[in-house]
Amino acid sequence: MNDLTKIVQDGPVKWFIQSWASRIDCSTGVPCGVLRHFIHQLSQMPLHTPGLNEREAVGIAAGMWLAGKKPLVYMQNSGMLVASNDIGSLLIPCGMDIPFLVTYRGAEGETAPQHFATGAATIPLLNAYGMWHGVLAESNAETLYGECLTGMSATQKPGVILVKRGWTQSKGIAGEVSTSASVETKAPGQIVDLRQPDATLLREEALSAVWQVVPAQVGLISSTGLISRSLFARHHSQNQFYNAGGFGLTSAIGMGFAVSRPEKQIIVVEGDSSCLTNFGNLVSIGHHGPNNLVHVVIDNGAYGSCSEEPSISQSAHFVQTAALMGYQSVYQVNSAQKLSWAVTHALAERKLSLIHVNIQLGGDRNFARPLSMAQNAREFRTQMQ
Ligand SMILES: Cc1ncc(C[n+]2csc(CCOP(=O)(O)OP(=O)(O)O)c2C)c(N)n1
Known part of the structure; x- marks a missing residue:
């Protein structure tokens, strides 16, 4: 059984993925290990263009939105803070209702000190920006993406689904996901x-x-x-x-x-x-x-x-x-x-x-x-x- 089959067989994850997969048509972001199964799914879609950093990913998503697409952006919350000015000065004033899937490091139980301060700043930042946000849990996995879309349409701002570390692992999903692609070397222009x-x-x-x-x-x-x-x-x-x-x-x-x-x-x-x-x-x-x-x-x-x-x-x-x-x-x-x-x-x-x-x-x-x-x-x- 490959990872994808396992994800799809896994109740709440299956429903969550299905609910957002039908409402987005492209994606960008910067990897975080916690999101690897989601990223693997997204990379199977025809248009998946990662950024080199979270700021660039926000720019790419804005361009996708301006092109009439429905992008999803993924990143760690530390990276969301890196891109916070771009969310605040580009996406929000332009009314770009783009959903974000963001790892919630630094949440209760965090052991890595580099995530303590950024974890504490995550929800206050989203509140200050007036952005809809929700934490993914087993009980809301089937409905959270729909809630995010409703929240974004009410605010005309991006919305954020936070994913705590260990969420996918706790659903029994094991193994690594490979998304590497071959890179061709181009002749200089x-x-x-x-x-x-x-x-x-x-x-x-x-x-x-x-x-x-x-x-x-x-x-x-x-x-x-x-x-x-x-x-x-x-x-x-x-x-x-x-x-x-x-x-x-x-x-x-x-x-x-x-x-x-x-x-x-x-x-x-x-x-x-x-x-x-x-x-x-x-x-x-x-x-x-x-x-x-x-x-x-x-x-x-x-x-x-x-x-x-x-x-x-x-x-x-x-x-x-x-x-x-x-x-x-x-x-x-x-x-x-x-x-x-x-x-x-x-x-x-x-x-x-x-x-x-x-x-x-x-x-x-x-x-x-x-x-x-x-x-x-x-x-x-x-x-x-
Ligand atoms: C994050 C951020 N930092 C700094 C600024 C201030 N700022 C506005 S325009 C600009 C420089 C633009 O220079 P350039 O792109 O070379 O164009 P020019 O003004 O020379 O035509 C800066 C630093 C800003 N708007 N946002």
């Missing part, structure tokens, strides 16, 4: 240098150069700060999603969308600091290799939206890194004309592409903020159907 001597480019010129060549059926997801504010104030359109919270997750959101909707195309526009914040996402994107994603990095060498404090972008080697990670086409530009050309070409070529744009510091700062985040998310989701 092609780098095309289109930089012109003495060219100068400002943020607003660069954003307009991208925006002008994005067709209405292509989605555009932009990063936290002045990039989103400038696009919103000067060029708003319903195929644009502004990642006003979740700093550093813009490309993860784009990837979550891209893997969910291979027939659609998506452009991510983010700053160098945004990209550096979750640099590992280049590895994820290169690994999954969605050919419907064009990733534009607007590099002013600084945290421009703050007080132009220097970033360390010159040490990141975005172009070489992307090419090595599996991006198939990589462009370097420093003029509006070549930028528009590169975006147009990348969309037509339909290859996973990165466009690195050198710009100057400075530019306008007095833009209105995209405040209606839930409306923006809903409209984008509808527009991209």
Whole structure:
């Protein structure tokens, strides 16, 4: 008897898995041993795209949700605290009703000291966020997922099912579950240098150069700060999603969308600091290799939206890194004309592409903020159907 058969034969687990399996169509997360049987089930579904860390997983889930999917996110509660700002500043204000399956380490009886403080903070955090949450038990295994869905629809927020350590083991489920997959090594992508001597480019010129060549059926997801504010104030359109919270997750959101909707195309526009914040996402994107994603990095060498404090972008080697990670086409530009050309070409070529744009510091700062985040998310989701 394999593990899967054993799970399915095991009363409460069977019912629990059946109840959620019929109401989700994709998943992401970061493993925790306690959840291994659930993760094994989820990895059997057609769309299972794990994150490299819990923040990235939240970004991927947001992208799946924006693509019209019904994702489930799994992680340990320690990781939920890692991603707590992204849950609070991205999922909640955008009204993304995404269920989470979260290991409840640090609950009563915990023996590992590294879980004491995070365990104590878990329920207070969920209460402070006003999120529905419930602890999985034998008595509620058949009904808890339904309760979670009801709770999420009442709050228009994510909901959390907490799973205590030993829950699956206590149901007599033994043995390890293997979910490892073979990994192919990709040939480095092609780098095309289109930089012109003495060219100068400002943020607003660069954003307009991208925006002008994005067709209405292509989605555009932009990063936290002045990039989103400038696009919103000067060029708003319903195929644009502004990642006003979740700093550093813009490309993860784009990837979550891209893997969910291979027939659609998506452009991510983010700053160098945004990209550096979750640099590992280049590895994820290169690994999954969605050919419907064009990733534009607007590099002013600084945290421009703050007080132009220097970033360390010159040490990141975005172009070489992307090419090595599996991006198939990589462009370097420093003029509006070549930028528009590169975006147009990348969309037509339909290859996973990165466009690195050198710009100057400075530019306008007095833009209105995209405040209606839930409306923006809903409209984008509808527009991209
Ligand atoms: C978690 C978190 N940390 C810090 C910030 C503050 N913040 C807003 S925008 C930004 C920098 C954006 O820099 P970059 O992505 O390079 O784009 P630029 O502003 O230079 O166009 C920072 C640090 C934030 N919003 N969230």
